[in-house]
Amino acid sequence: MSDITPTDPQEACFEAGIKFGSLYHQFAGTPVSPSSAASVAQAMEEAIENQPHCVDVTVDVDGDRLAADIAEGSASYTELTGRFLDVTLVIEYEGVRATAEMELVDGYPLMQLTAVEDIAQ
Amino acid sequence: MSDITPTDPQEACFEAGIKFGSLYHQFAGTPVSPSSAASVAQAMEEAIENQPHCVDVTVDVDGDRLAADIAEGSASYTELTGRFLDVTLVIEYEGVRATAEMELVDGYPLMQLTAVEDIAQ
Amino acid sequence: MSDITPTDPQEACFEAGIKFGSLYHQFAGTPVSPSSAASVAQAMEEAIENQPHCVDVTVDVDGDRLAADIAEGSASYTELTGRFLDVTLVIEYEGVRATAEMELVDGYPLMQLTAVEDIAQ
């Protein structure tokens, strides 16, 4: 077997990335206001949890950042973008758990792997 | 004033169309299963109700059509598309109410204006 | 026939709205840079021209606004949003031509009907 064949931990990380890209680009652009933030967050969680190997997704829309953005414009809502989101997702693939998060780093919503663990006994 | 200037009823219909195109193309492709259908439907309603002049949106994901589609494939979920959706939306613009619906017609999810009414007294 | 039945000009305006909502929410969030702006603009035009009754779509991504936005951040690209777009689209439906545009008005990308004309002879 070639040494370029992906390992199970690498596959778990690939799956984590797929879920993050899906979550972001499916829902970016959704009209969102303080009163609708909870429903889009729940829909994001449940939608991505459908995908293979995805055991948990947690999405928070940051109400303060959302309200600040809306206050800058003339409308009562804005478009969902990564700057409003705090996301954690957990993948389990062949005995490996990969955890990834998105949070604001220097004003940019950064997706990051935070842990890759062997959970097989 | 030129006779090509849009009237209020025409503007109301334009707004109804915007909401329908937004709803469809924002959410088409979302991973969906019987257990997540309710949350995506609620998110669609609340997201589009944020948009100007939109007073009501009702979205139903048809559980039977969804289950039938999933049964055809090997996964436990599918992608949201218009064939699974029954939608009604109501616009009010300058004393005019426009109502539009989407439903399956010959297997194709057709968006249709159903009524344009003067609601000013 | 009820007076709430939509007229052909109203239907043309509804179709124009559908195309605008589709265009916006399909492509909002796309990673875009000065070098990729032309390809996404062309894809938007050709995609929406596929839709029924849509005879012409013109999309310009404003290079200055795009460059200014990218200069504010730390990345070499940004996400496509309405503030970068100038769009014109033309619908023909049962002898009626509806023209609609999107442009920046007070910092907000406003979709507007600009003309509704009888083109039947």
Place this chain on the structure above:
Amino acid sequence: MSDITPTDPQEACFEAGIKFGSLYHQFAGTPVSPSSAASVAQAMEEAIENQPHCVDVTVDVDGDRLAADIAEGSASYTELTGRFLDVTLVIEYEGVRATAEMELVDGYPLMQLTAVEDIAQ
């Protein structure tokens, strides 16, 4: 350093996944016909190549599968979905190259890592 800290190859695979999820969920649902397939494919390639660490993206829309799908319906176009796509993408991250592909496997568009290589000298 904890053994749960992601390695560079794992990070490269995470990045590859992000790009795949982004590409898919940004463009799924786009109206597409044989004549517009080339422009959406080019837009997909150039959009995703903007993202960090992404050195190459190749997208083909399979004309035969597209034509067959359109022939089944009553419209002259359809919606872009993974069944029509063959995609290869290449990530380079800290001396590691990860290559991933999407192709039809048993009627399902499967995203797969195909190689993870050390390219540092």
